Amino acid sequence: MRVAAVIGVDIGTSSSKGVLVDLGGRVIGSCTRHHEVDRPRPGWVEMDAEIWWQEFVGITRELLAPGEADVVAVGVSGMGPCVLLTDADGVPLRPSILYGIDTRSTGQIARLNERFGENAIMQRCGSALSTQSAGAKIAWVADTEPHLFARARRLFMPSSWLAFKLTGEYVLDQHSASQCTPLYDTENLTWYLPWAKEIAPELVLPPLRWAGEVAGSVTAEAASLTGLRVGTPVITGTIDAWSEAISVGAQGVGDLMLMYGTTMFLVNTVPNRLTSPSLWGTVGALPGTRNLAAGMATSGAITGWLRDLFGSPDYPELLRLAELSGPGAGGLLMLPYFAGERTPIMDPHARGVIAGLTVSHTRGDLYRAALEATGLGVRHNIETMQAAGGDIRRVVAVGGGTQGKLWTQVVSDITGRAQDIPSQTIGASYGGAFLAAQVVTDVSIEAWNAIREIREPRPELAADYEELYALYRELYTGSKNIAHGLAARQERLTAETPPLAQRKARTEGVAP
Template identity: 60%
Template sequence: MPTLAYVGVDVGTSSTKGVLVGPDGAILRSATRAHAVQRPAPGHVEMDARVWWDELVAIVTLLTDDLAPGAARGADVPGDLEVAALGVSGMGPCVLLADEAGEPVRPAILYGVDTRATRQIAELDAALGRDTVLDRCGSALSSQAAGPKIAWVREHEPDVWARARRLFMPASYLAFRLTGAYVLDHHSASQSTPLYDPRTHAWIDDWADLVAPGLELPALRWAGEAAGVTREPLGGVPAGTPVTTGTIDAWSEAVSVDAHRVGDLMVMYGTTTFLVATVAEPLRSETMWGTVGAYPGTHNLAGGTATSGAITSWLRELTGADYPDLLAEAAASGPGAQGLLMLPYLAGERTPVQDPHARGVVAGLTLEHTRGDLYRAALEATAFAVRHNLETMRDAGAEITRAVAVGGGTQGDLWTQIVSDVTGLPQAVPARTIGASYGAAMLAAGIAHEHGHLVDVAAWNPPVRVVEPDPALRATYDELYALYRDLYPASRAVVHALTHRTEGAPA
């Protein structure tokens, strides 16, 4: 009996990552390919989908090439290792329109960081009724929703729209290229507001005809179901290997840390911060996202910032310092960042502010402040944003009994500690926090299990530590959080006027 392995690949905002995972959950190999998004106009964030496929091919080949028949095995893998299944996931919800053959007709429009469809949101709200959409779809229309972006293409690019026949997201596009199956997972569909009904788990045909007339919507499956099997060998992955339908990266990350039971909250530290709370039944919130989960019978209330790790990257590039120095200086700065307070809305803000025209604000600057103070203020700002999301979730009825942290930001202790101190919420940190690619491999292992291979996925990634909040800092951060909440409405009119001057956004 061969030793079975699983490959997981995730397409993120700034890179594609892949892992080769052994039968006990150990990561045998990993690979990353960096990429960049395009910003062709203010508020527009796009990416060429061909990059997703090229990077998947490169990563899978790198991870598995020596597993092909007759190849000399590397010393880091067992000699009888075979890939049993391949899992995919990716950022989203994205809008990738393609022709009948699945060839993209334009670059993919990204998730809530792309804010182009403001007018289409207003028009659909007027046509369908904002409350009606919220009640039927679980989420109000916002920059996160896929539907208004489809409408934007139909209005602004009629020649492109005339060639569009299919709708993909990163995971579904990779699954299609691998297997030929035109499918989309239910969770991704539930972020395609107003096209999907999370209660009936079906497309809303009349609204789809209004928003996307003539577009053939994909067949719906759950993230852990097989899309099909590989049509051709790829590296050491043989033809006929099962491929998952896959899902959006944050939900794959929740899978990777076993945070998908009622009461669980997944906090993803990445380019953006994403939060997924698993709830017993659909909840109504005007400013959060109600979705179905990665698994059948699950429901989520989710939220996300437009930036978080992106701010730390920006500050690193701006100052020319490396991360260890900035983290050390931020730790030395101490709670409150020596009197600095930041709004982290450098690319607008998603939940619960829902303001694509918001921008970053730094209050309290003096000539004495250092880059370490700015870095500390940025970390605290993202923590305040997490608290704002948590409070909104709880106000909507979500009960949060367990939080699990995942993503690149968990590698250092400072960021997670600040979030726990600001929110008062302990966070479990699992053994492996590599994120969505690992969750994609877990979903792949589930498919292999369905084909008769026994895999104890639940034992793959246990928690190894818990970040406990410091009660001595609660009063300090309660005071600063109140000021944070005051700063946005106090500065909104000025910021909107500035945004209008530079980008033509509504003042």
């Protein structure tokens, strides 16, 4: 007998993931489509939005193929904040500029800070301008691609793009809007038109809804492509990290969600509006909630880079070798700033550092150092959250990195904090499915996704990691100027894209 179910699809940095879930929270099916972002220049990270839609269509058809379920609602989420500009008909004008890992807008950040005032922006928008700010990226397009920008009429992010393609409705959720600094007023939960009209006078900003509110229903055209029924409700959706927090019930005051993915993300639910120059003060995904949020520019991206560098051994083998390496990684220390860094240092020109290398170090040592670098970065962000007024009472882990025990154990050991590990750590797609289920029935995340284990810190390692953390903080300070100089050299070296043969020679050792 066919069961009533919901679909949740999330567009991530390295893949799109979909789940088919019955109304009791049981996962009936799941599938993934892997993709790569485009990096045309250092600091530029883009993606063609058509890939998002093609992957959504493929995922949905695959999930529906067994014919076991009647889909009664659809959930969507995606990486963000991103900037996808389209014309008045919703046709993309250029690839989407991705979130804070894209650092091209530093000039616009400086200009907008001078124009509106750093303090005024912080007070109105909840966050300082940074490479995470969608408004600064919009300003970059206006400044550097004026002929294209003159045709721009609509702003989308991955979740709102999927909702638009499915329903024809042009909407954005409140949380995503709150990361469009300086276009949004976090006090009054609305677009701040005086600044928005100055930065993008012809852009029609989308009407705002909450993540779980219905954006619209599946159109006949979308139904023919996806296999969904005409009229199926589609939620508005939100940014992936906030959907992840929903998926594990990390919505109470004092909850901190740790998202283990291509990047590491932290979302702390706070009792009232808080601001910090080193974090993002945002509106929550659900009505009445407020957050302090933090995000590292890389985490799983470094482990993936190492895997490829080592000749693509599988992750279980690398985790085994890292376990053998032991705490401290044989005397290695890594700064995880391989794509600049977002919070708390807000330094797009930071670069990765591996200190202490000798000819005796192994793959396991390097991989362990990468895991520990993530833990050290998490601790730095947690301390910054506490200094800004955040009250962290419970930590909940989610994402692909929770599947192996070692990574979460390392983070607990370094931070000294236990982590709740829920039964389902699929993440954002599961959170979108849950919000979709709430549209059609009365469900609770506690019933859907109970905690299955708790990762406790090991107190015998506290002193060693305290020493390593002090060295970690000192290493950035001591290497900052060198990193900035190297970043400037990288910019100069790639100001003009080299011919394909030269790129292959550089990356693969192939003679041009």
